[in-house]
Amino acid sequence: MNELGRIEDLPADYVAELKSHNLMPLWPNLRALLPPQKPRPSTVATHWPYAAIRPLLLKAGKLTPIEKAERRVLVLANPGHTLEKMQASAAMYLGMQLLLPGEWAPSHRHTPNAVRMVVEGEGAWSTVEGEKCPMLRGDLILTPTGLWHEHGHDGSEPVIWLDVLDVPLVHYLEASYHVNSGRQTPRSDHGERRYPRGGVVPAPVFERASKAYPMLRYPWADTRAALESLALDQPDLQAVQVTYVNPETGDHAENILGFYAMMLRPGQTLTLPARSPASVFHMIEGGAMVQIDGQRFNMKEADTCCAPGYTPITLANTSSTQPAFLFIADETPLHKKLGVYEVRA
Numbered sequence: 001m002n003e004l005g006r007i008e009d010l011p012a013d014y015v016a017e018l019k020s021h022n023l024m025p026l027w028p029n030l031r032a033l034l035p036p037q038k039p040r041p042s043t044v045a046t047h048w049p050y051a052a053i054r055p056l057l058l059k060a061g062k063l064t065p066i067e068k069a070e071r072r073v074l075v076l077a078n079p080g081h082t083l084e085k086m087q088a089s090a091a092m093y094l095g096m097q098l099l100l101p102g103e104w105a106p107s108h109r110h111t112p113n114a115v116r117m118v119v120e121g122e123g124a125w126s127t128v129e130g131e132k133c134p135m136l137r138g139d140l141i142l143t144p145t146g147l148w149h150e151h152g153h154d155g156s157e158p159v160i161w162l163d164v165l166d167v168p169l170v171h172y173l174e175a176s177y178h179v180n181s182g183r184q185t186p187r188s189d190h191g192e193r194r195y196p197r198g199g200v201v202p203a204p205v206f207e208r209a210s211k212a213y214p215m216l217r218y219p220w221a222d223t224r225a226a227l228e229s230l231a232l233d234q235p236d237l238q239a240v241q242v243t244y245v246n247p248e249t250g251d252h253a254e255n256i257l258g259f260y261a262m263m264l265r266p267g268q269t270l271t272l273p274a275r276s277p278a279s280v281f282h283m284i285e286g287g288a289m290v291q292i293d294g295q296r297f298n299m300k301e302a303d304t305c306c307a308p309g310y311t312p313i314t315l316a317n318t319s320s321t322q323p324a325f326l327f328i329a330d331e332t333p334l335h336k337k338l339g340v341y342e343v344r345a
Helices: 012-020 027-033 050-063 167-172 220-233 332-338
Strands: 046-048 073-075 093-099 104-110 114-120 124-128 131-135 140-143 149-153 159-165 178-180 240-243 258-264 269-272 279-285 288-292 295-299 304-307 313-317 324-330
Touching (some): 046 050, 050 073, 093 149, 124 140, 220 240
Antiparallel strands (some): 046 304, 093 159, 104 149, 104 178, 114 140, 124 131, 124 149, 240 258, 258 324, 279 304
16 A cells, blocks of 8 residues: 655645645644554553552542542543543543541432442442432442432441543543532432342333433442352353343443453452453452453552453453452443444464
């Protein structure tokens, strides 16, 4: 294939005239927009050890009161996108959020979708559209687009959780904003009580208003039990993984990003195929060695790492006697909606 012309090959006065009319030649930039064979992602494999994050987050709690921060968060920024852009991948934002005893993070709503994966502590809660969700380690709590949510803490020790949002995408679409409000009045109903078992959902005898997000809290105790049951029922299953879904539709729990929990059997090594979406791995329990594009990360409990798309990933449980459990977030629903989802052998 012939080399494409460079913008330097064009006369300077011609380029200046194009720019004066808000025009640009495509051919010098074509390979950047459409690289041959596969994309060239800006996302790079990155590891955020919790041992480094935790003391800095607790220090932030001393330096900045919640009233001045509203949300006290350290962003897990991917250097491939530059730290200033505050994103983990093309569509994912990650942040570690701290709430101290007695604090209240005011109610607000925003256009980006969010989830909270609880990392440490007890006594905190999130109220989402009036549903008060206790926050226990390993729980996944949804705060989808446009829903009011606030966080409070009635316990005695710091509570920390991992935020996962689709902020980069919504910001790119110029649709990102938030609105503040006052305290919510909690309702008595809870989604996880209505949907306690897989395979059955409440049957409306009389018409009722359907909810786009009927379940907002996914308790880790239930998810862990589901993984253990799956592993026991299918001992030859290579990848023991469950997807967090909307119990009414079976679709992904939210509409842009996908969320999963995985169990690695004792001593297991698992190589995942190269897929188009970027992925985030967060260690809930145990430890694992994660290899991404030639880089190896020793993941300990509460550590987080990010992998670019189109890259094979190998996960190895570092314990020969105990299972390891990971929370995974990725861009699969978005890629499938856009028709660009791929799996490469």
